Amino acid sequence: MIQKQRFIYVCSDAVGETAEAVARATTRQFSGEHIHLIRYGHIQTDDEIREIMVEVVNTGGIVAYTLVQPELRETMKQEAIRLDIKAVDVMGPMMQAYIDTYNDSPRQEPGLRQELDAEYFQRIEAIEFAVKYDDGKDVRGLIAAQVVLIGVSRTSKTPLSIFLAHKGIKVANLPILPDTKPPIELFSAIKPLIIGLTMEPESLLKIRKARLKALGLPDEARYASIAQIREEIKIAKALMKELDCQVIDVSDKSIEETAGVIMSWMNDKNQG
Secondary structure, three states: OOOOOOEEEEEEEEHHHHHHHHHHHHHHOOHOOOOOOOEEOOOOHHHHHHHHHHHHHHHEEEEEEOOOOHHHHHHHHHHHHHHHHOOOEHHHHHHHHHHHHOOOOOOOOHHHOOOOOOHHHHHHHHHHHHHHHHHOOOHHHHHHHEEEEEEEEOOOOHHHHHHHHOOOOOOOEOOOOOOOOOOOHHHHHHOOOEEEEOHHHHOOOHHHHHHHOOOOOOOOOOOHHHHHHHHHHHHHHHHHHHHHEEEOOOOOOOHHHHHHHHHHHHHHHOOO
């Protein structure tokens, strides 16, 4: 049986990142093979909305939108009703709840998150920090970081570092290598929150084999042997126990989920 193609349109008078994040979180709950995400950002006129909605009708799609301008939001609502399109206002209900509760008015400026404020520059600085101190390239980062990630190869240390950096958090990461003694800086890193990342051996085996295949290398290398992986994980767990650090099993966790756990621990640490 051939499945029908499904379309989700993300519409915004800014970039559309918020609505897209919600849409992607939704699609992950379903078989995503036939789902197409189409984003239209920086919408400024009613005519643009009408043109997009005609396309939505033709594809039988649905719409997720974040329109701050009241006029554009109203046009979207009316066009959705007129054309019988399912359209979800991602920000509207939350904004209205805030208005009703606190008797305040929104600034109605699209893309406020993109302003070059102190928070923006903090994110840039954190990203540069994560790149500089990635993969143990400079152990001084273990002292200067807010979070230090440790784990064996392919436990998502680098992508997690970059994700947290986009939240403005300075992260250094260090690979745990079976034949290499950890640097003394790791044990003197009192300020950072040290997080150990671990994974089930079978899950790590699949990832390492896929990595070798992507590099055009044979997957029977020692790096991708289950015996080697189990030994590395054993060594890593012993080090994590010695450090008495928090440990996260990332076998079945997304980067977002793992980052959420770490940020929660950071809040607890800051409040303690």
